[in-house]
Amino acid sequence: MTHWLNIPADTDFSIHNLPFGIFSVGKNSPRVGVRIGDYVIDLEQLRKFGLLAVPRNVCNQANLNAFINLGKNKTSAIRLQLQEWLRQENSPLKRYFNQAFHPIASVKMHLPVKVGDYTDFYSSLEHATNVGKMFRPDNPLVANWKHVPIAYHGRASSIVVSGSPVIRPKGQIKPADSAVPVFSPTKEMDFEVEIGAIIGKNSVLGQSISTTEAESYVFGLVLFNDWSARDIQRWEYQPLGPFLGKNFASSVSPWVVTLDALAHFRTETPQQDPEPLPYLAFEGKRNFDIELEVNLIPQDKQAYTISRTNFKYMYWNIAQQIAHHTINGCNLKIGDILASGTISGQKPDSYGSMLELSLGGKQPIVLDSDTQRAFLEDGDTLIITGFCQKDGIRLGFGEVSGKIVASN
Amino acid sequence: MTHWLNIPADTDFSIHNLPFGIFSVGKNSPRVGVRIGDYVIDLEQLRKFGLLAVPRNVCNQANLNAFINLGKNKTSAIRLQLQEWLRQENSPLKRYFNQAFHPIASVKMHLPVKVGDYTDFYSSLEHATNVGKMFRPDNPLVANWKHVPIAYHGRASSIVVSGSPVIRPKGQIKPADSAVPVFSPTKEMDFEVEIGAIIGKNSVLGQSISTTEAESYVFGLVLFNDWSARDIQRWEYQPLGPFLGKNFASSVSPWVVTLDALAHFRTETPQQDPEPLPYLAFEGKRNFDIELEVNLIPQDKQAYTISRTNFKYMYWNIAQQIAHHTINGCNLKIGDILASGTISGQKPDSYGSMLELSLGGKQPIVLDSDTQRAFLEDGDTLIITGFCQKDGIRLGFGEVSGKIVASN
Structure with a gap:
């Protein structure tokens, strides 16, 4: 597969992936985006430029629910269209690159859906x-x-x-x-x-x-x-x-x-x-087949991989x-x-949990010579990553991370 | 307390109550109402007539969430204002009676809130x-x-x-x-x-x-x-x-x-x-102190009171x-x-349950000479009512009912 965008070879967000999410830039309101490499494609902008035939009040929402409600026929077609445009040398996306492609470092990510249950x-x-x-x-x-x-x-x-x-x-x-x-x-x-x-x-x-x-x-x-x-x-x-x-x-x-x-x-x-x-x-x-890895970063320390599942x-x-x-x-x-x-x-x-890794806390896991953990401590950051790799195709989920803050 | 509206003496929806709910009339969209006796007061109509100082898109919603979000100071004040108007002989509500008071028999009631958790x-x-x-x-x-x-x-x-x-x-x-x-x-x-x-x-x-x-x-x-x-x-x-x-x-x-x-x-x-x-x-x-009563109505039968709690x-x-x-x-x-x-x-x-009333099904409760129940049967309607009564003041919840339909 060839394409005109510079996409890191080992990215989770290859052209095979194209996941959906909710992002915002600066003080702008959150909206629907698609991740490719180190960019977020702004679907609301594509809609405004006439590249995306979706109703108003879908891509400019703070969660994906209205977008998902378009139905899989529609959302799958949008993903395939983007995939095609990302491969085409003569892509209409190129015309709107500055307006519709945000460097990932410049965006803030939000909870992707409004969760009912x-x-x-x-x-x-x-x-x-x-x-x-x-x-x-x-x-x-x-x-x-x-x-x-x-x-x-x-x-x-x-x-x-x-x-x-x-x-x-x-x-x-x-x-x-x-x-x-x-x-x-x-x-x-x-x-x-x-x-x-x-x-x-x-x-x-x-x-x-x-x-x-x-x-x-x-x-x-x-x-x-x-x-x-x-x-x-x-x-x-x-x-x-x-x-x-x-x-x-x-x-x-x-x-x-x-x-x-x-x-x-x-x-x-x-x-x-x-x-x-x-x-x-x-x-x-x-x-x-999704490979999962758990990394623990104690405050001011490096990351230690504590599980692969x-x-x-x-x-x-x-x-x-x-x-x-x-x-x-x-x-x-x-x-x-x-x-x-x-x-x-x-x-x-x-x-997949400290409870199991440390045998209920009885056998703390050793991270380095002066650091071990039975359970998580304040200041610890826990990061889970996930990716799939087969036949030269790779895609992934990025990560879910969280830092433990002391009780207030 | 005197008032100008005919309110049944034993109603759950006395002037002391004035609960909030969501109702609709005919094909009109659902909106916020207050129950009094056998009437529902239409808050969206009151707002339109200038009697209720609340923002648009609050009383015309299909659930109470936006109304509740006004805050208790506001919603309590609205309830007290209605109470006062219902007592006043010279009440502004009288002017809009036909437009803002719906007979309870003419309305359909809806789930009162959008439930998050x-x-x-x-x-x-x-x-x-x-x-x-x-x-x-x-x-x-x-x-x-x-x-x-x-x-x-x-x-x-x-x-x-x-x-x-x-x-x-x-x-x-x-x-x-x-x-x-x-x-x-x-x-x-x-x-x-x-x-x-x-x-x-x-x-x-x-x-x-x-x-x-x-x-x-x-x-x-x-x-x-x-x-x-x-x-x-x-x-x-x-x-x-x-x-x-x-x-x-x-x-x-x-x-x-x-x-x-x-x-x-x-x-x-x-x-x-x-x-x-x-x-x-x-x-x-x-x-x-809320008295609760449970009535069971087998298909084509009368109501039997099976619990008071x-x-x-x-x-x-x-x-x-x-x-x-x-x-x-x-x-x-x-x-x-x-x-x-x-x-x-x-x-x-x-x-408060058949499980307890029938001792886990082992001792069915007898409703009449040819009807007993260990658990609920298809066609049974179960109605729970609740009310408070003290010092000559009475108010209540009406009922929550449901009929058991055969598995599909």
Whole structure:
């Protein structure tokens, strides 16, 4: 593939990607953009110049919801058109380069969607087993796990874009040696490596979505960090699930990578045994081979890679998650996020949370001669990156990052 | 109190109430209204006639969020002004009666708010104990319950207004005599009597709200029915809490009764022992004496009263729920709903769910000589009503109703 724009060879934002996001420049209001290399293409400008046939009040919005609501036929066509124009020597984009191409260093990125509901799944067998051992030594993998794609509702209001600081939450913690809880900032601040699916089509309350239709309801994927306070979570989570141990913040990467872009990186779902109920049966390659890396940067230090894992390990795929989520008639809306649950691999260096990496804090990971971590400390920056690479084609998600700020 | 409008003596919508809601007439678009007796006062019309000094695009909206965003100072003043005008013989409202007063029979009611996040608490000691005995005979009241106002995040997208049909959900059920789950419509369709608090002010991510400030974040209350499929819930809820057993539908009453209107019905919170942590300490009367009644109407039958309970029984009050919800920095937004959790009293005829009334289905309740119910059947209509009465003052919530429709 040739093109007229200078695009770094190893970029996540190759011509194969072209993800959508919300950006602003200076004091201008946020709008829809497409990332290519180190530039953001301004879709509102392209519309104004007559290159993009979309209604007003779509590309000049502070979230992608109206854009997504155009429908996949339309948004996929826009992406393909841009791809074509980026390849053409005689491209109409060249004419508007100064007005419509913003250097990435000059823009501010925003939360890509207005999130209606956020659902967090628990779809990694390795993670469920690792965590289960710690929370329930006598019953690590609950009997329903291989039948039910377990999930719970998370908090939508506290989802923030990559780069937002994360304040260490306070709450009730029950020390093992105390009969009663104490009040404290969390001592077990953690991250969770996840992928979030952004819903791209409204479904109807009372109607289920089959695994065959399911992916038509997904606009694209983002990196997702489900920040967790383990000590708060441990004390509160029975019997109704996690609440304050999770809902203080979740971070997402700003660029939504479309399923179109990811088509080349489809892969098989791991063998499911026992066979799930018929409504969860599916055909085709429904997992995605996305390499994930976790880097921890202690205050004034370098980055240390603390985990490498892959989205392809997930036991339950997105099509199954959607079929399950709607089997009872629950409706999905544009902008909803379905997060995968922590993505852990089988080996200890592929675990997707501090809880697993440090064995519940009992075995801190060593970063350098004078730095180790059981959980995250104030001043730590945690960065998750994700990319796909195969047959000389590479594309990625950029990153989702967050710095831990002391409790106020 | 005298007034010039004919208001039925026993109405829930007395001059002491004046709740806000969203209504439409014929094919006109939905707008903000205030209920008085058998009429709805059209606030958009009052604005057009110059009686209401509010910006455009507030009273002509399909939800109350923009109206609530005016702030309590403003919305309380509007309510008091209407109250005064309804009492004055020389009232400016009389002039616009035909244009601004709609008979309740002529309007359609809508969901009052756009719900960002919906949180369901679990704040009745009696309910938690009753249900705990059935779900966990060995551990009915989890050790955290008297320390933590337990809650989980529910589904916002499937919240519907009173009168909306409720389709019997399908899903995974594990029969006691089977090692594996089966797929079936729920056989344990249930309701839960709750009160929902509508959030009236945005809070800031990372900042907590004290019990003293908490009620300033509440616009008003509604009746709330947290429909539940017990067999689906029982199989799925470990370890992350209820999901498909709940998220197929929740119903709310259309009229939001303000805390101003409810001030006369404040009452003491039950004694809390052990004393909760300091951030949950509170002063003053923070519970509300709201009588609740549950009526079940089987298809083509009369109504049977199956429970009478009271919101005053709640162990944790709304101020404590808000302080807890935000102690970790989680932010609240206008339109969010904080539901109380099922409101059960101590006596069996005051239980707030079929699960409790029928002892988990083992002891069906007898409605008449040929009708009994362990759980709800297709064609059943379930109606929850709520009102306050004291010192000759009466006001109420109207009702939240829903009819069970066969699985599709």
